[in-house]
Structure formats: C-alpha cells, structure tokens
Amino acid sequence: MTELILRRLALGLVTVWMVSVIIFMGIEALPGDACTAFLERDAQGEVLERCREQLGLNQSATQRYLAWATGALQGDLGVSANGNTTIAAEVALRVKNSILLAAGALSVGVPLAIFLGVFTGLWRDKFPDIFFSTGAIFAMTIPEFVAATIITLIFSIWLGLFPAVVLTPADAPPLDFFPEFVPAAIVLTLVMVAHIMRMVRSSVIEVMTSDYIQMAQLKGVPYWQMVFRHALPSALLPAINIVALTIAWLLGGVVVVEVVFNYPGLGRMMIDAISDRDLPVIQAIAILVAATYVGINLLADLLTILLNPRMRTQHLRRK
Amino acid sequence: MSDTPIIDIQNLSIGFTGRSGATLPVLRDVSLSIRAGESIGLVGESGSGKSTLALAAMGFLKGGLRKLSGRVCFRGDDMFARSRDELETIRGGRLGLIPQNSGQALTPTMRIGTQLKEALRLHCLSVPTEQHQEVAHNLLAQVRLPDPNVILQRFPHELSGGQQQRVAIAMALAGEPEALLLDEPTTGLDVTTQAHILQLLNDLAAERNMAMLYVSHDLGVIARSCARVAVMYAGQIVLDGPATEVLRTPSHPYPKGLLASIPRLGDRRLPVALEGRPPPPGGDGEGCAYAPRCPLAEVRCSEAPPHPVPDSLGGIVRCFRAADTLHASMDHGRHEPVHHSPDGQPALSLKDISLSYRSLGLIDRMRGVSEPVPTVDDIDLTIARGETLGLVGESGSGKSTILKAIAGLLPPRAGNICVADEINLPPVVEKRTPEQLRRIQMIFQNPDESLNPRQTIAEIIAQPLRLYDRLDGQALHDRSVALLETVRLSAHYMDRLPSQLSGGEKQRVAVARAFAAEPEIVLCDEVTSALDVSVQAAVLDLLNDLKCSQNTTYVFVSHDLAVVRALSDRVAVLYQGRLCEYGPTEHVYGDVSHPYTDILLGAVLEPDPDTAPKLCAEDVVELSPPALGCPFQRRCPRRLGAICDQQVPPWQEGADGHMIRCHIPREELCIDTQAQTAAE
Numbered sequence: 001m002t003e004l005i006l007r008r009l010a011l012g013l014v015t016v017w018m019v020s021v022i023i024f025m026g027i028e029a030l031p032g033d034a035c036t037a038f039l040e041r042d043a044q045g046e047v048l049e050r051c052r053e054q055l056g057l058n059q060s061a062t063q064r065y066l067a068w069a070t071g072a073l074q075g076d077l078g079v080s081a082n083g084n085t086t087i088a089a090e091v092a093l094r095v096k097n098s099i100l101l102a103a104g105a106l107s108v109g110v111p112l113a114i115f116l117g118v119f120t121g122l123w124r125d126k127f128p129d130i131f132f133s134t135g136a137i138f139a140m141t142i143p144e145f146v147a148a149t150i151i152t153l154i155f156s157i158w159l160g161l162f163p164a165v166v167l168t169p170a171d172a173p174p175l176d177f178f179p180e181f182v183p184a185a186i187v188l189t190l191v192m193v194a195h196i197m198r199m200v201r202s203s204v205i206e207v208m209t210s211d212y213i214q215m216a217q218l219k220g221v222p223y224w225q226m227v228f229r230h231a232l233p234s235a236l237l238p239a240i241n242i243v244a245l246t247i248a249w250l251l252g253g254v255v256v257v258e259v260v261f262n263y264p265g266l267g268r269m270m271i272d273a274i275s276d277r278d279l280p281v282i283q284a285i286a287i288l289v290a291a292t293y294v295g296i297n298l299l300a301d302l303l304t305i306l307l308n309p310r311m312r313t314q315h316l317r318r319k
Numbered sequence: 320m321s322d323t324p325i326i327d328i329q330n331l332s333i334g335f336t337g338r339s340g341a342t343l344p345v346l347r348d349v350s351l352s353i354r355a356g357e358s359i360g361l362v363g364e365s366g367s368g369k370s371t372l373a374l375a376a377m378g379f380l381k382g383g384l385r386k387l388s389g390r391v392c393f394r395g396d397d398m399f400a401r402s403r404d405e406l407e408t409i410r411g412g413r414l415g416l417i418p419q420n421s422g423q424a425l426t427p428t429m430r431i432g433t434q435l436k437e438a439l440r441l442h443c444l445s446v447p448t449e450q451h452q453e454v455a456h457n458l459l460a461q462v463r464l465p466d467p468n469v470i471l472q473r474f475p476h477e478l479s480g481g482q483q484q485r486v487a488i489a490m491a492l493a494g495e496p497e498a499l500l501l502d503e504p505t506t507g508l509d510v511t512t513q514a515h516i517l518q519l520l521n522d523l524a525a526e527r528n529m530a531m532l533y534v535s536h537d538l539g540v541i542a543r544s545c546a547r548v549a550v551m552y553a554g555q556i557v558l559d560g561p562a563t564e565v566l567r568t569p570s571h572p573y574p575k576g577l578l579a580s581i582p583r584l585g586d587r588r589l590p591v592a593l594e595g596r597p598p599p600p601g602g603d604g605e606g607c608a609y610a611p612r613c614p615l616a617e618v619r620c621s622e623a624p625p626h627p628v629p630d631s632l633g634g635i636v637r638c639f640r641a642a643d644t645l646h647a648s649m650d651h652g653r654h655e656p657v658h659h660s661p662d663g664q665p666a667l668s669l670k671d672i673s674l675s676y677r678s679l680g681l682i683d684r685m686r687g688v689s690e691p692v693p694t695v696d697d698i699d700l701t702i703a704r705g706e707t708l709g710l711v712g713e714s715g716s717g718k719s720t721i722l723k724a725i726a727g728l729l730p731p732r733a734g735n736i737c738v739a740d741e742i743n744l745p746p747v748v749e750k751r752t753p754e755q756l757r758r759i760q761m762i763f764q765n766p767d768e769s770l771n772p773r774q775t776i777a778e779i780i781a782q783p784l785r786l787y788d789r790l791d792g793q794a795l796h797d798r799s800v801a802l803l804e805t806v807r808l809s810a811h812y813m814d815r816l817p818s819q820l821s822g823g824e825k826q827r828v829a830v831a832r833a834f835a836a837e838p839e840i841v842l843c844d845e846v847t848s849a850l851d852v853s854v855q856a857a858v859l860d861l862l863n864d865l866k867c868s869q870n871t872t873y874v875f876v877s878h879d880l881a882v883v884r885a886l887s888d889r890v891a892v893l894y895q896g897r898l899c900e901y902g903p904t905e906h907v908y909g910d911v912s913h914p915y916t917d918i919l920l921g922a923v924l925e926p927d928p929d930t931a932p933k934l935c936a937e938d939v940v941e942l943s944p945p946a947l948g949c950p951f952q953r954r955c956p957r958r959l960g961a962i963c964d965q966q967v968p969p970w971q972e973g974a975d976g977h978m979i980r981c982h983i984p985r986e987e988l989c990i991d992t993q994a995q996t997a998a999e
Binding site for chain 2 (some may be wrong): 209215216217218219220221222229230233234309310
C-alpha cells in the first residue's frame with residue numbers, strides 16, 4: 001500500500017512539473033513580457049533594459065525557469081509585477097477565500113446530491129425521479145451567469161435576504177464574508193448537485209438491478225436494510241471520484257461566479273492577472289490549480305481503493 | 320405430513336406485455352408439487368421458462384413479468400397473496416435459493432462472515448446473537464470449506480468459484496430451510512468441482528430431509544441428484560416422471576431428441592442435433608408447441624394442444640403420440656466422425672512454448688525481483704494437416720492461453736510457433752503478413768461478443784473476403800452466400816443483424832467468418848459452451864463436415880470431455896499450464912492414463928441415473944503452479960513422495976505416441992491397478 005501511495009505521489013509530482021513547464025513555455029511564446037506589460041508605452045530603450053535586468057528577464061529561458069522553480073519549491077512564488085506584495089501572500093489570501101466558498105457549497109451540496117441521487121435511483125421513472133432528474137438537466141444546462149442572475153433576482157432583489165455583490169475586501173477574516181457569499185454558494189451548489197446527483201442515480205440503478213440485490217431480496221433481507229447494507233456501499237463508490245472532481249473544480253477558481261458576484265477568490269485573481277498581463281501571478285495560480293487537481297484526484301483514488309474490497313486486494317497482491 | 324406437498328404450483332401462467340400490447344405467456348398452465356425429502360429436476364433449453372418457474376416458487380417475478388392465473392403455494396398458503404413482511408420471513412428462511420452464479424450473487428462489499436451472520440439474524444431467531452459467530456463457523460464447516468475462520472474474514476471475490484458456491488449453500492442452510500431451490504447450481508464450475516458440490520448437496524438433502532428443486536440445462540446434473548424429472552419446453556411441462564423413465568425411455572419426443580443430442584464419453588459417434596428452434600416466448604397456443612420440430616408430428620398435433628395424460632411408465636406427458644415415442648428411435652442419426660490419420664506433414668508445431676501474462680517492469684528488474692513462474696510452460700506439440708487436437712483441463716489450465724499464443728495475441732516468453740513450412744512466424748499478430756494471418760483463424764466461445772452487433776451478417780462475412788481475397792461486388796456477394804450455405808444458413812440471413820439470430824445461428828456465422836479466409840488452422844475456443852445441447856450437436860456436426868471437405872486442422876479447446884472425444888484425433892491434457900498427457904484420443908480416454916486425466920474423466924456427469932462420478936481429488940484451486948517437481952503434486956491421489964515434489968516427471972511413451980508424464984511406471988497407471996490400490 002505504501003508503495004502504491006509513493007508511486008502515485010511520484011507520478012503526481014511529475015504531472016505538476018510537466019504542467020509547470022508547459023505553462024512556462026506558453027507564457028514564453030506570448031509576445032512581450034512582464035516589463036512590456038508593466039511599462040506599457042515606456043517599454044523601450046534603456047528603461048526597458050533596466051526593468052528586464054531588475055526582474056532578471058535578460059537571462060535565458062532555461063535559467064529563468066530554474067530560478068523560478070527553485071523559488072517555487074521553497075514557497076517563494078516571486079513578486080507580483082505591478083505590486084510590492086509577494087505573490088505567495090496574495091495567493092494564500094485568495095485560496096483561503098476560495099476554500100470558504102467551496103466549503104459552503106460542498107457542505108450543503110454533497111449530502112443533498114447524494115440523498116437526491118439515491119432517492120431518484122430507488123424511485124426510478126416514478127414522479128419524484130422525473131421531477132428531480134429534469135430539474136438536474138436544467139441546472140446543468142443553464143449557464144452559470146444566467147443562474148447567478150436569477151439567484152440574485154430572487155434572493156437579493158425580491159427577497160432582499162443577501163447583498164447582490166460582495167464588497168468585503170480580500171483580506172477580511174472569513175466570518176466577514178457571511179452572509180455576502182451565500183448567493184454565490186447557492187449557484188455553485190445548484191450546478192454541483194445536478195452533476196453528482198445524476199452520477200449517483202445511475203450508479204444506484206445499476207446496483208439495484210444486479211444479481212446480488214436480487215439475491216438479497218430472495219434471502220429475505222428487508223428492503224431498507226438491503227438498500228443500506230447491500231446496495232449503497234457499492235453504489236456510492238463512483239461518487240467519490242465525481243465529488244473529488246467537483247472539489248478540485250471549486251478550488252481551482254470558479255471564474256464566472258466569482259466575477260459575477262465580485263467575490264475575491266482565486267478565479268477572480270486569475271482574471272485580473274490576465275487582464276494586467278501579470279505573468280508571474282498567472283503562472284503561480286496555474287501551478288497551484290494543477291497541483292490541487294492532482295492531489296485531490298490522488299486522494300480520491302486512494303479512498304476508492306481503500307473502500308472497494310476488490311481493488312484493495314488487487315493492489316495489495318501486486319506488491 | 321409428508322403427503323401434503325411443501326411447494327404446490329397449480330395451473331400457473333406467467334406472462335408479460337409485448338410491444339404490440341398483447342399479453343405473451345412465458346409459463347403456460349404449469350403444475351408441479353414437491354414433497355418433503357423429494358428432489359425434482361427441472362430441465363429444458365434456455366428460454367423454456369425453468370428459472371422463471373423456480374423464482375415464482377418464491378413469489379418473485381423478474382421485472383415486467385406478471386402472474387396471469389394459477390397458484391403457487393408454500394405450505395398451503397399462496398405466495399403471491401402474502402405481504403412483504405411474510406415473504407421476507409419465508410425467503411431465505413424456510414425456503415432457500417441457491418443462485419446460478421454465486422460470484423455475482425454475493426454482495427461484493429460485505430465479508431462472508433457479515434453476510435452469513437445477517438442471514439442468521441434474520442432467519443434464525445432461536446439462536447442468541449453471541450453464538451452467531453460460532454454457528455456461522457459450523458455452517459462453513461458443514462459445507463466442507465477448509466479453514467472456516469479464514470473464509471469468514473474474506474470478501475466474496477477472494478474465493479474460488481467452488482468456494483463461493485459453497486458459501487451460498489451455507490447461507491441458504493442458515494435459515495434451516497424446508498425446501499431449497501437450486502438455479503443451475505453448478506453451471507460455470509469445473510467438472511471436478513461440480514461433482515463435489517452435487518455430492519455435498521445430496522448428502523445435505525438426505526441429512527435434513529429437505530425438498531429440492533434443481534433447475535438445470537445439464538441432464539448429467541439432474542441424473543446425479545433427482546429422483547423425479549420435469550422437462551420444460553416453451554413454458555410448459557411436457558413430461559414429468561421418474562428419472563429413470565425421463566432419462567432412459569422418455570415418452571415425449573422432445574426429451575428423447577435432447578438425449579440423442581448429448582455427446583457421451585463412452586460413445587465416439589457424433590450426437591444428433593434437434594432440428595429447428597424453440598418458439599419465441601409467448602408463441603400462440605395453436606396445437607403442440609413442439610410440433611414444428613417433432614419427427615413424429617401428425618396433423619392433429621398442430622390443430623389442438625395435447626393435454627397432460629399419464630403414460631405407461633408412471634409419468635405425466637403432454638403428447639398425443641406418447642406410446643409411439645417410447646419405441647421410436649432417434650439415435651439413428653449418430654454417425655462416426657471422420658478422422659484423418661496424421662499424414663506426417665505437420666500443420667502446426669509448438670516448440671517448448673512458455674507463456675506468461677505478467678512481465679517484469681523496469682523498476683521490478685532494477686530491484687532484482689525474480690521472474691514469475693510462467694502460466695504455461697514447456698509445451699511441445701505437433702499437429703498434422705487435417706488432424707484435430709483437443710486441449711482439455713480445468714479452468715486456469717492454460718488451454719485458451721495457448722490458443723492466444725498461436726493466434727499471435729500473446730507473444731511467448733520462450734519457444735517458437737511454426738505453421739507448416741513457415742519457420743519464422745512472427746510471434747505478434749501485428750507483425751504477421753496477411754498471408755500468414757489468413758492461415759490461422761479463430762472461433763470464439765461466445766458469438767454474442769465475437770460478432771459486431773451493429774454489422775449485418777453480410778458485412779461480417781465480407782470482412783475476411785475483402786481483406787484476404789480482395790473480393791468485391793458480385794463476386795463478394797456470391798462467395799458470401801456460398802459460405803453461408805456451407806454453414807447451412809440460407810441467403811436471406813445476409814441482411815440480418817446478429818441480435819436477430821439464435822445462439823446456434825450466430826455461432827454458425829462465426830464459423831463461416833473463420834472459414835471465409837480458407838484457413839489451414841482453425842482455433843476453436845470453447846465454441847459450444849455457450850450453446851444449448853441440442854444446438855451444440857449441430858455445430859459439432861458442421862465442424863466435422865468442414866474438416867472433411869477442407870482438410871482443416873483444428874485446435875479444439877473445451878472443458879467438456881465428451882465433446883472433445885467426439886471431435887478430436889488426438890488429445891492433450893493440461894494441468895496448470897503444463898502437459899500431463901497427450902496422444903491419440905482412444906488411448907487418452909482408455910485405461911492407462913495420468914492420475915489427473917483419471918480424475919477429469921471420473922468427474923464427468925453422464926445423463927444416466929446409474930453412473931456415479933468418482934471423487935478422488937480435493938476440489939481445491941491452486942493459484943500458481945509449483946516451482947519444482949510435478950505440477951500436479953498437491954492434488955494427486957497417487958503421490959509417491961518427495962520425488963514428485965522435487966523432480967519433473969519423465970515422459971513415458973506408449974503405443975502410437977501416447978505420452979504420459981508421471982513418476983509412476985506406465986504399467987501401474989492402468990485404471991484396474993488404481994482400483995486395487997484404492998481398495999487396499
């Protein structure tokens with residue numbers, strides 16, 4: 001088992017490294033650099049030269065990548081091109097805010113989605129299933145910004161429960177965002193519940209038609225006991241991976257929702273950095289998001305292996 | 320008490336609503352009763368409704384089915400009139416089910432112990448919870464599982480097929496049932512395991528005076544276990560009588576034809592196929608359902624359905640011509656298969672083949688991990704042109720692995736494969752030239768999986784013709800039609816999809832596709848295992864005819880020793896990927912043989928109530944072959960001692976190139992000598 005974790009961890013690190021190289025090359029390929037972006041019209045002659053020297057941009061790409069990579073490994077993501085704060089500190093703030101939003105959406109969304117998935121799966125093709133499944137398709141197909149507008153209309157304008165946009169500064173303590181972040185969390189929950197619910201539903205339906213459920217019925221196992229002890233442990237396994245993907249998606253910055261609600265999370269920082277051509281920041285966020293995806297998927301895979309007896313033996317035998 | 324039946328099914332009809340809106344019956348007017356201590360066999364081809372009947376006895380209907388009329392009583396009360404609570408108490412308690420495929424019927428996420436204790440908690444209220452662990456342990460011991468404590472901790476997938484089946488039996492016993500329903504209890508198990516499981520079930524039935532209903536397509540299983548047999552055809556019981564009558568001199572033409580279609584160990588002749596196919600479920604009730612296939616049918620048979628009447632041998636039969644059937648012979652079609660004597664020209668030779676599914680990765684090699692013991696090792700066989708080589712052995716013996724290697728799907732780790740004059744046949748299929756590919760074709764076990772469901776029969780057959788012969792247009796069409804005719808299918812099948820064909824017809828298409836390439840060697844991987852016996856006979860007959868007309872060489876893999884006997888010129892017996900014995904069929908099936916061959920042959924169930932299988936070896940499953948000595952050392956009933964563990968036995972040659980690999984001298988390997996040793 002330890003060997004498996006180490007192997008997967010090593011593979012994950014390689015993935016993150018490759019992502020960092022690709023991003024670096026992508027940014028290299030763009031015309032201009034941090035200095036031309038920062039200096040704008042003054043970007044010529046001696047000023048440009050001096051700026052480049054200051055930021056170390058006159059070195060070769062390989063040297064710059066190595067310097068950046070050694071810094072990043074030590075937690076130093078460099079200095080933002082147009083500010084004095086370190087990128088690491090700024091990103092940390094935004095990560096904290098993104099986690100807050102994600103936690104809000106997840107704590108309501110995951111239990112709700114699993115409950116609805118099981119419920120609609122067990123009542124397949126009956127009225128509640130048709131109602132919720134249709135609703136889920138709506139929630140999945142409506143673009144986030146439309147959903148966000150509708151939620152604002154209902155909760156902020158008609159009901160007047162929450163402010164329509166977040167005005168709290170990025171560095172405020174988490175509690176200050178309450179209740180401002182609720183509409184954004186609702187929009188995210190809607191999209192997320194729809195995806196997870198449909199996945200759980202089809203998995204429940206598949207398990208409920210399996211031989212061992214028919215056998216449990218013929219062994220005289222009472223219905224709810226059969227559902228909870230025989231069906232759900234298998235039916236909920238695929239949910240782990242989809243929940244993991246959702247978490248990664250939420251942490252990786254939900255750009256549209258953050259922009260609509262003016263929420264100071266990682267996604268909006270990314271958008272701002274792109275419009276400011278703040279390349280070190282883009283690079284830092286991209287690496288962070290990649291690492292989050294890799295890390296969370298690794299955790300999900302390990303959890304699946306731990307909880308699925310078949311995969312557990314398969315992997316244990318392989319040592 | 321013993322006079323009132325435990326399960327009493329009266330005039331039961333079950334059906335579903337078809338696409339047209341009409342009600343289509345799958346069971347029609349079925350009556351069957353089972354008394355305490357009685358064992359009844361329910362036989363029939365797939366789709367005859369036998370499993371539906373067994374599940375209906377538990378008050379259970381699969382999705383879409385509904386009861387049309389009749390009653391199913393357990394101990395006098397109608398199962399379909401009971402509440403859910405009552406059904407839950409009876410099911411798994413007084414009325415147990417042993418499912419067809421226990422591997423899929425046990426909940427994969429629950430340990431065996433948890434599942435057994437759940438059954439005890441639900442149905443064994445007299446035993447206090449603290450004792451459940453102990454009772455579960457005893458149940459596993461009772462079904463003769465070694466190390467019950469270890470098994471209790473296991474998950475279902477960590478057990479072998481035979482062990483899973485035993486656990487399912489233990490689980491049914493936990494509720495102390497008065498009656499057991501067994502839905503194909505041994506289908507899918509190896510012959511050796513099957514014989515042991517049936518023996519166990521027979522012992523348990525006698526011990527506990529349980530009523531048993533065996534559902535099986537295998538007349539051999541029924542012959543072993545049942546005193547009474549009911550034969551189902553198209554949702555009706557056509558004959559219900561004592562086992563000796565039904566399996567020897569049935570008074571209905573259908574079981575009579577079925578018996579003739581089964582290949583027998585003691586009979587070299589090819590079995591006779593049943594003509595035609597069973598009607599689709601819900602076929603209308605004009606006349607006798609079997610009339611279209613019946614050789615004895617008269618005009619009245621297709622005008623009105625026959626009613627059940629007693630026959631002269633104590634059974635109840637649905638046939639107007641029961642008395643004539645008793646004397647009619649349906650065996651006359653059995654004919655000797657054509658066998659070619661090897662003409663010395665080798666078609667295929669395998670030289671010291673060693674195969675392994677797992678190869679070491681770079682990291683393993685750097686860490687100095689030693690090579691795993693190969694799955695198949697030391698295979699040295701030569702097959703002459705026009706000869707058929709049968710490969711037999713239990714599951715996991717490497718039969719199919721060898722076929723994969725010949726086909727180029729699994730490159731050998733050592734040794735080489737030569738086809739006729741082609742000495743350097745590339746080991747991987749991608750590197751073979753079209754001409755080399757053409758010479759070797761393969762027919763797979765399950766035509767449902769080997770035929771593309773979205774291609775018409777014409778497209779399926781055209782593929783090899785386009786690839787190897789570059790045929791096109793009219794020439795392609797003509798050749799395709801000719802090929803279909805050689806497999807006895809008419810040209811109007813060309814536009815159909817595989818799903819519109821029956822199992823036997825699909826397998827014929829697969830045969831036609833293989834022969835389209837005009838191959839020299841055809842690899843047959845369990846080609847009849849997925850088919851009903853009546854259809855199997857037709858496919859065997861077809862393969863035999865094609866072999867004669869095209870002088871094809873077959874490598875024929877099957878777990879069914881009677882089928883192999885009917886078709887093969889020579890047979891190789893494999894255990895754990897190693898050869899134990901090979902030689903002419905007559906000799907391998909003869910008196911002098913390897914102890915493993917003896918066990919295999921002894922475990923075959925014949926559809927005759929008086930022949931009992933020999934049970935000599937333990938039905939344990941070994942995960943990997945031993946690194947040293949004889950591969951069969953751990954299960955051999957005639958193990959000599961240290962020599963078997965340490966030295967690979969020598970090949971001993973007998974008449975006509977009959978080879979046995981054993982330390983025991985050839986003279987002592989005779990079956991008679993073995994009986995003597997056993998007696999002492």
